[in-house]
Amino acid sequence: MATTQRRKPSNPRGRANVIVAGRGVSGGNRKRRPGKRPRNRRYPLSPARWWKRAGLAQRVAAVLVTVVAAACVVALVVGTVRVVQWRRDVQEAEARQLQLTQQYDFNPGDIISDGQFFNANAMSEAEVQSFLDKQGAACSGSRCLKTMTFDTEDQAANEYCAAYEGARKETAAAIIDKSARACGISQKVLLTVMQKEQHLVTAVDPTGFQYKAAMGLSCPDDANCDPAYAGFFRQVYGAAHRYQYYVAHESAYGYHANALNYIQYHPNAGCGGTNVYIENKATALLYIYTPYQPNDASLAAGFGEGDSCSSYGNRNFALIYTNWFGAARR
Structure with a gap:
């Protein structure tokens, strides 16, 4: 018996497609009316409408x-404003420093170069001794720096200086040279500081x-020295350290x-001061050690006295x- 094959309806659901005038085919393949928005598409809200709909946390x-x-x-x-103003202040400071x-021949922002300040090979012990002999030629007593000896103490190495091996009856030249080499400071710098603080080299x-x-070092003008730093050896090694x-x-510290x-002219703040653009570490260290700059009266006086302010x-250090050694800013 022959089987009859059923023909599948063109409509999957078995419904006939009906042509509706003006609307196309009804049923599963209905065409979207031109210009009509899809119901499931969302459009961004205006800020005002969003605010009305938002919850407290969202607001x-x-x-x-x-x-x-x-x-x-x-x-x-x-x-940005501060950077612009800072640059103007730097330019004003540099212009003043150039004028001075x-x-x-004194630049308050570059008193001595780093290369000279930290040159621990600037002089040998023999050269230091010869220098003391020359500068102290007028001294003939038993307490002259060129002939004095001191008992020194061992100093352990640390993050600042190498070890210092103490000895009995070390000369001033040996102490200056060994301290300079242990701590990486120029012998010329130590001699200069010694002279500007106590005039000891030429006394x-x-x-x-x-x-x-x-x-x-730790000997303020208006107070006694700290006992931990009192004495020639402790002063010299201590300063280098x-x-x-x-x-x-x-x-x-306040100098960078x-x-x-801003560096004052004098301990009396009423004497004023100026901004100084410090150009290197060595000059910053001099200000940490001696925190004032010379005013015009001081500079004009050379080694003499200026005015009450x-x-x-630092002027004397530079002079x-x-x-003694030539230009400090090389």
Whole structure:
């Protein structure tokens, strides 16, 4: 018996397609009316409508985002203004420093170069001794620096200096040279500081205090010396060590290399001061050690006295070093 094959309806659901006038084919293949929006498509809300529909948490988050964005813009503007003003201040300071250099051969921002300050091979022990003999030629007593000897103490190596091996009856020249090499400071710098603090190198009849406070280390003008640093050896080695300590802890002090620093003319703040752009670490260390710059009266006086607002420490360092060893800013 022959089987009859059923023909599948063209409509999967078995419904006939009906042509409706003006509407096309009804049923599963209905065409979308032109211009009509799909019901499931979402369009962005306007800010006002979003705000009305948003919950409390959404509103708070939106406000916070707006506030943070506004703060960032303000910070950017303020930062830009500060950078521009800082650059102007630097230019003014550099112009003043150039004028002082041309007029007095003294640059408050570059008193001595790093290369000279940290040159521990600037002199040998024999050269230091010869220098002391020459500068102390007028001294003939038993307490002359060129002939004095001192018992020194071992100093352990640390992050600032290499070890120092103490000895009995070391000469001043040996102490200066060994301290310089242990701590990486120029012998010329130590000699200059010694002279500007106590005039000990050229003293014709040195006093006990001049040896006790040879480098002015922890010996303020208005108080007694710290006993831990009293005495020639402790002063010389201690000063060399202190300079390297300053290098490692410069951020803890008020004078910084490659930055603007307000530096007074005198301990009396009423005497004023100026911004100084310190150009290197060595100059920053000098200000940490002696925190004043010379005013015009001090510079104009050379080695003499200026006025009641003059200070002399860093001026004298520059003058002594230049007179003894040549230009300090090479």
